[in-house]
Each structure stands twice: as structure tokens, then as C-alpha cells.
Amino acid sequence: MSRKLRLTALAGALAMGLVACGGSGAGSSSSAGESAAPADQTIGVSMPTQTSERWIADGNAVKDQLEKKGYKVDLQYANNDIPTQSQQVDQMITQGEDLLVVAAIDGTALSSQLQAAADAGIPVISYDRLIRDTPNVDFYVSFDNYKVGVAQGTALLTGLGLLNKDGSKGTATGPFNIELFAGSLDDNNAGFFFNGAVDTLKPYLDDGTLVVKSGQTSIEQAATLRWDQETAQKRMEDLLTKSYNDGSKVAGVLSPYDGISRGVITALQNAGYGPTLTSQPLAMPVITGQDAEIASVKLINDGVQSSTVFKDTRTLAAQAVTAAEAFLKGDKPEANDTKTYDNGQKVVPSYLLPIQTVYKDDIQKVLIDSGYWTADEVAKGQAG
Ligand code: GAL
Numbered sequence: 001m002s003r004k005l006r007l008t009a010l011a012g013a014l015a016m017g018l019v020a021c022g023g024s025g026a027g028s029s030s031s032a033g034e035s036a037a038p039a040d041q042t043i044g045v046s047m048p049t050q051t052s053e054r055w056i057a058d059g060n061a062v063k064d065q066l067e068k069k070g071y072k073v074d075l076q077y078a079n080n081d082i083p084t085q086s087q088q089v090d091q092m093i094t095q096g097e098d099l100l101v102v103a104a105i106d107g108t109a110l111s112s113q114l115q116a117a118a119d120a121g122i123p124v125i126s127y128d129r130l131i132r133d134t135p136n137v138d139f140y141v142s143f144d145n146y147k148v149g150v151a152q153g154t155a156l157l158t159g160l161g162l163l164n165k166d167g168s169k170g171t172a173t174g175p176f177n178i179e180l181f182a183g184s185l186d187d188n189n190a191g192f193f194f195n196g197a198v199d200t201l202k203p204y205l206d207d208g209t210l211v212v213k214s215g216q217t218s219i220e221q222a223a224t225l226r227w228d229q230e231t232a233q234k235r236m237e238d239l240l241t242k243s244y245n246d247g248s249k250v251a252g253v254l255s256p257y258d259g260i261s262r263g264v265i266t267a268l269q270n271a272g273y274g275p276t277l278t279s280q281p282l283a284m285p286v287i288t289g290q291d292a293e294i295a296s297v298k299l300i301n302d303g304v305q306s307s308t309v310f311k312d313t314r315t316l317a318a319q320a321v322t323a324a325e326a327f328l329k330g331d332k333p334e335a336n337d338t339k340t341y342d343n344g345q346k347v348v349p350s351y352l353l354p355i356q357t358v359y360k361d362d363i364q365k366v367l368i369d370s371g372y373w374t375a376d377e378v379a380k381g382q383a384g
Contacts, residue, residue: 038070043324044092045073046102048129049080052227052259053383054291054313055103058128061317062101069321080226082109089113093120099324103127105226106186107343110134123327127320130188132343139333140341140350141319143311145189149196149256151357152288155307156197156252158359159286162204165359174209176251178285179239181232181264182222183256188343193256193290194219201254210252214243224260232263240271252286258296261289261305274304292358294373298381300360310356310366319351 043066047059055077063073074097078085085105092100093116100122104110107129114136117124124131126140157163161172180198183190198217204210205217216222216239224232236253244250250268255261264287268274274284289296289308299305323333335349342348358366367373377383 038328039072041098041328042072042074042095044089044095044097044100045075045127046085046089046092046100046104047075047077047127048085048103048105050077051080052291053293053295054258057313058103058317061314062127062320065317065321066324069325071324078105080105082106086110086113090116093117093122096120098122099327100124101127101320101324102131104129104131104187107132107188108186111136123324125320125323125327126348128189128316130341130343130348132188133345134343135345137343137348138327139323139335140348141316141323142189142341142350142352143316143355144352145192146196146340148189148290148309148311148355149193149198150200151196151309151355152193152254152256152290153197153200155288155309155357155359156201156254156286157204159288159306160252162209174204175211176209177213177244177248178210178252178254179214179236179250180212180217180222180254181224181235181256181260182219183260184225184227185219185223187227188341190223190256191219194222197254197256213248213250214239227257227259229259229263232260233267234263236264236267237270240267244271249282250285253288255288256290258289258291258293258305258308261287261296261308262299265299265304292367292372294377294383295381297358297363297367297373297378300358301363301378303360307357307359310358310372311353312370312372314372315353319353323351 045062047055050056059075063075066073074092076088078088082105089110090113100117110131111134114124114134118136123138124136126137128142130140131137158165160176161170164170182194201210253264255264273282284304286306289305292308292310296305296308300308326333335351337350337352341350356366363378368375
């Protein structure tokens with residue numbers, strides 16, 4: 001090889017090296033995936049909060065699964081604080097991370113960050129909660145959120161005895177007083193859960209079998225900012241004081257999330273419901289939930305909470321990882337829903353996973369046998 005040729009080859013190799021280095025930097029992700037090894041690629045994972053154990057499980061599952069494949073992971077939690085999350089996502093972009101996985105606190109608050117991500121060519125996967133009002137979200141991984149609501153409505157009807165577990169008509173007749181809780185209105189999922197549940201309850205509300213005694217039936221009235229347990233407890237206390245001071249009883253509470261259910265349960269227990277606090281207790285109402293958080297699985301096992309909707313965070317994490325790998329290889333991830341999730345700017349291609357309702361009888365098979373929780377954790381009501 002002549003000296004000139006050798007120099008040219010060297011220059012070429014350097015240039016390629018630079019391209020490969022660029023692979024771990026901003027703007028490179030869609031094309032650099034083929035040349036960059038996973039070890040050169042960092043994935044930013046932005047999670048809302050560590051106050052709920054489900055997000056800790058999600059964050060850990062995404063991190064572990066990506067690291068097993070050789071990627072670097074920058075996992076951040078934002079304490080349910082919108083500016084903190086915006087700042088963390090900003091930083092992931094300026095640090096030149098290759099792809100972002102984001103579970104937003106407020107689904108509409110990240111538009112400028114995601115514009116910067118798009119300008120830098122960084123793909124964005126919306127994790128469980130759809131990011132709204134921006135064209136710069138590339139993919140959505142979640143569960144079938146409307147079906148979660150249907151499952152919660154169905155579980156309330158089943159718990160009250162209006163339906164049997166197989167869906168056939170139960171022996172109970174009502175009328176039953178119920179109260180409705182919804183999630184945080186800035187989370188796109190809240191509407192899907194509430195609509196799925198209320199659509200399911202509607203025939204029973206229409207014919208008077210179910211009565212929302214407080215009259216608070218709109219999602220705005222039922223909402224719980226940030227899905228916060230204490231906020232839910234306070235609202236339940238207010239409902240009991242204002243609408244149940246005439247000796248009437250609450251028979252059921254629609255709750256969209258285990259943390260909210262725990263707040264509701266505390267309020268009810270303080271008012272004398274449940275087997276533990278008074279000698280002549282009012283029966284604990286039928287209370288639904290979601291996420292199979294360990295404290296709530298124990299409450300279900302103890303007969304305090306009626307049900308939860310289990311969403312396996314391990315499979316959601318796996319789906320996020322599959323989608324991330326596809327983007328990093330320059331491919332498009334496989335979607336199984338391209339119609340439902342309009343974020344106000346575009347319909348975001350989605351991969352939706354199935355859900356499962358868990359009553360006391362299902363804990364062993366669905367949660368323990370699958371290795372999600374151990375029998376010991378269920379007995380203690382604590383992870384680890
Ligand atoms: C929702 C999520 C629920 C629950 C809730 C509160 O976005 O879909 O499963 O976790 O947030 O964290």
C-alpha cells in the first residue's frame with residue numbers, strides 16, 4: 001500500500017470512528033444503530049415517581065432488561081414534579097442519549113423537550129402514559145387502558161354480587177350506594193379508565209340498581225390529582241361527611257389505582273367500616289384497584305380490598321426494550337394498535353398488552369406462581 005493510500009485509509013477509518021462515536025451522541029440514533037454497539041448507546045429512562053412501587057418496578061425492569069442487552073441506561077425519577085421531569089429529559093437530550101423512554105407526569109408538559117429530541121434525531125417511546133400534544137412521540141407501549149376500566153367496572157359489579165365471575169347475572173338486586181374515583185386528569189390514561197368503567201356501570205346507574213349518592217359522577221369531580229393516596233383519603237372523608245351522615249352506607253367504591261384504594265380504605269376504616277376497628281363494624285365496601293401493588297395485594301388477601309387489575313410491568317418493560325432495539329437498528333417497532341391513541345397531534349402507533357383482574361382467589365396463580373410477588377411478600381404486604 002502506498003503511503004498516500006495508507007493515509008487515505010486511515011482518514012477513512014477515523015471518519016468512520018467519528019461517525020461511530022457520534023452514534024452515542026445526539027442526532028445519530030436513527031442511522032447509527034447499525035454501526036454502534038449497544039455498549040456505546042445510552043437510553044434515557046424518565047419515570048414519574050418513586051412514591052408508588054409500581055414505577056420503581058417499571059424503572060428497574062426496563063433498566064435490567066436493557067443492561068442485559070448491553071445498553072447503558074440513565075434512569076431518572078422526577079418526584080411527581082413536572083419541572084424536575086422536564087429538566088431531567090432536557091439533560092438526557094443534551095447529554096446526547098440515543099433514545100428516550102418516558103412515563104410522563106403531565107402528558108402535555110414535555111412538548112419543547114420532545115421538539116429538541118426530534119431535532120437531534122432521538123426517538124421517543126411513551127411508556128404506559130401517552131405523551132400528548134406533540135408530533136414528536138414515536139411509539140407508545142401500554143396496556144389496553146379502556147379494557148382496564150371495563151375490568152374495574154366489572155369487578156365492582158362482581159364484588160357486589162350483581163354479576164358472577166363468569167359474567168352471568170348474579171343474585172344481588174341492590175340498590176347499592178357507590179362512589180366513583182378517577183385518576184389524575186393530566187394523565188391520558190385517567191379518561192380511558194373512567195370511561196371504560198362508567199360505560200360498564202351505566203345500565204345499572206340508569207335503572208337505579210347503583211346510586212352515586214354524592215351525585216359526583218363527572219370525571220372532574222371524581223379526579224385525584226397525581227393519583228395521590230392522601231388526596232383520595234381526604235375526598236372519601238368529605239364524601240362520608242357530606243353524603244352519608246344520614247345513616248346510609250357505602251356499598252362500593254370504583255377506584256382506578258391501588259394507591260387511591262388505600263386512601264379510600266383508610267377513610268372508611270376511620271369512619272368505622274371494616275372488620276378491624278369496631279366491634280359492630282359496617283361492612284367494608286367493594287373496592288377496586290389497579291397495579292397489584294404489594295400493600296394492596298395483602299389487603300385483598302386479607303379481604304379488605306376486593307380486587308385489583310394486574311398489569312405485568314415485566315412484559316411492559318420487555319415491550320419497551322423491543323421497541324427501543326427496533327429504533328436503534330433503524331427499523332420501525334411492531335405495533336398492534338394504530339387507531340386508538342390520538343395524542344392531539346397524531347395517532348401514535350402503539351403496542352398494547354393484555355390485563356388481568358385479580359380477586360383473592362387469583363393471587364396464588366396470577367401473582368405468586370408467576371414470580372411477580374412471593375407468598376412471603378403477600379403475607380407481609382411489603383416487597384423484598
Ligand atoms: C397510570 C397507570 C396506572 C397507575 C397510575 C398511577 O398512568 O396506567 O397503572 O400506575 O398511573 O401511578
